Every structure is written in C-alpha cells, then in structure tokens.
Amino acid sequence: MPDQKGAVAPAGARPAESRLPDIKSNPQAGANLLFLREEEMRAAQDLLFFAYRDFTNAADVILDELAFGRAHHRALHFIGRNPGLPVTDLLGILRITKQSLARVLTTLVDDGYVAQTQGRADRRQRLLTLTEKGQALERRLFERQRERLLAAYREAGAGAVEGFRRVMRGIMDEDARRYTGRHS
C-alpha cells in the first residue's frame, strides 16, 4: 500500500498549506484514509489467522504419531520454558480450566514426559518439569516450528523482527506482555 496519500493530494495541485491531506478541509481524503486504515486492520486479521494456522500446523505430524494434540504441545512448551512451574500458573498462561489441563497433563505424566515434584515452600503445589523424555519430545516439536520461523526471520531481517515483536506484544493483554517481557 505505498503512497496512496499522494494520489489523493498531489503535490503542487494546491497551495502549500494544504499539501498534506487534511480531514477537515478535505472530507474525501479523510474518508479515503479511514478506508485504508480499515483495510490495513482487516489485512492484519488475515495475517494472524494464516501465520498462526501454518505455524501450529508445522508440529502436527509428530503429534499425530504419538496420538497427542496441540494442547499437549502447549503444555510441553510452557513447562519446558518455565521449569518448576506450579499448576495454577500454567492454568493462568493457557487460560483454560483445571479439568481441561488435567486431561492432557495426566497423559503427559503417565507417559513419562512431565514430572511433578512437591513444592518446598508450599507443599500443596505440584511443580511441573519436563523429564528427559519430555525435553526430547519438546525439542522435536520445536525443531519443526523453528525451521519455519528461522526462514521468516532471516528473510525479513533484524529490523523487521524487532517490529514484529513490538506489534505482537502490543496486541496481547497486559499480563501476557509482562510474561513475555520476563524472558527477553
């Protein structure tokens, strides 16, 4: 969408003080700008849908092998990234109910991918960690997504990546912004 403004208010066609499009003095240009804004927002909806769809899809081949779903992958990812995470915190990250998490967590623990250890400070807590088997699986899943991401990052360049990060963090909730800030 390059330089649509120029098409609406070509330089030299009017006195100097109205070279930039002005919504008040030129309702036509204002409407046009609003339209561009709107199209930009809708295009972003597309971007989020397709990028998320294809990114998550990348790991599905491996998950299918093991009869696991994406919920299992999400749990593995966040436990791997936060060793010793209490169940309540994981629930807060995933924003699902205890029962939904229990279903995937039970199978992950039973199959030896995730270990639970009693909290020292608060013995009610079950702190979650990946076993070696769990780490190995998480790594396999990660590798698939990594390829895709690495290619995208390399192609886009460092500046684009920084912009990507800024916009993505702006889209998410305040608490998620805080959480993602901890890691960087």
Next chain:
Amino acid sequence: MPDQKGAVAPAGARPAESRLPDIKSNPQAGANLLFLREEEMRAAQDLLFFAYRDFTNAADVILDELAFGRAHHRALHFIGRNPGLPVTDLLGILRITKQSLARVLTTLVDDGYVAQTQGRADRRQRLLTLTEKGQALERRLFERQRERLLAAYREAGAGAVEGFRRVMRGIMDEDARRYTGRHS
C-alpha cells in the same frame, strides 16, 4: 535483547579483523549465538500464542450473545472480505472439511447472515456473500479486534508494522502468502 554481541567480543580487545564474533575462531561465542537464536525462536512461539489468544478472544463477548463460535466469525470474516466466494475456496482458506463448514454455514444462512447465489459461469457453485445483517455483525466483531490492533499499530509505529507484516507473511505457507498478497 540489545547488543549481546558486544558483550561477547568487546571492541578493541582484539585486532580489527576479529572484532565481529566468529564461530570458527571462537566456539564459545558460536555456542552463545546459537543459544540466543534458540531463545529468540522460543520467544516467538510465546508471542504467537499470546497475541493470537488475546486477539481472537476480543470478539468472544459478542459471539457468546448470539450463541456463535469462532468458526462462525472466521466464516463471516472471509466471506465479507471475498464477496462471491465459492464454497470450495472458503474450504481451502479455512483448511477444514466440508462437514465442519456446513455446520456453521447452515446456521449463518438460516439466520440470515449469509446469502448464497448460484454461479453464473458455473451453475454448480454457490457464491457466498454477507447480507446486510451479516455485514453489521461482522462489523461489530471487527470493531472489537480493531481497537486492540489499532492501539498496537499506533504504539509500534509504521516501520514496526511493516516488519510485522514481513515476518507474518514469512511464517505462513506459500499459498497463504499469495492470498494475503491479493488484498494489499
């Protein structure tokens, strides 16, 4: 993650030709760079999860009112963006089965949000469009996501938005890249 390279190879500590970290001559720095890369990729997984989670969530309040789900929203969005879209094309965009789509499409048509017209060139086709009621609903849903997105765009700035676009398009599949290119 600013300027970690400087910490590994401080300027002036070595002859000029090795100021930039070199994986071959300095395996320690190489391992460190690989680690940074990996952490960067995992951080991106977080970004995609949280941004998508909170972005899609934004419209849920309205969907709940009408007893619709996200599948309905996705259909409304892509039909609204592509008036006269044949069913097969919509299936290709959403990457779901005919039956999954039929379930939401039937209710959308029955409730008067979506209209089907017979294709002129190929009369087997049912071309999908939003009715006025459908457009109004799509707009309401869109407004919720728009606020969030607009704030993120405004905060991040135009350069960051361009970077965001580049990375997102890099993550998605080839055909999705082609599709998203059509609109811009």
Next chain:
DNA sequence: AAACTACGGCAGGTTCGTTGACTTAATTTA
C-alpha cells in the same frame, strides 16, 4: 479453629474438528 488455597477428580455438556459414504446437478473429457 475457621477460612482459604492448590490440586485432583467426577458427571455431563458444547463446539468444532475428523472420516467415510452417498446424492444431485452441472461441467468436462474421451
């Protein structure tokens, strides 16, 4: 001692995705 919290589990329900088989109508191909 009472109230609260962390975790687990049960019962039952919804949304949204799946496969497979079959029909109708229209188009394309041999």
Next chain:
DNA sequence: TAAATTAAGTCAACGAACCTGCCGTAGTTT
C-alpha cells in the same frame, strides 16, 4: 453422446478439547 469429474449438500459416527458445577483432601493463612 456417454463417462468421468467436480461443486455442493447431507447423514452417521466419532474424537479432541474446551466448558460448568460440584466435591474431596491436604496444606496454609488468618
């Protein structure tokens, strides 16, 4: 023109992953 293919719809059955509401146990806080 007959046969094959395609667009769309439909039925039955299933599965993944979410939900609410309720209860129990153990540990912590007030």
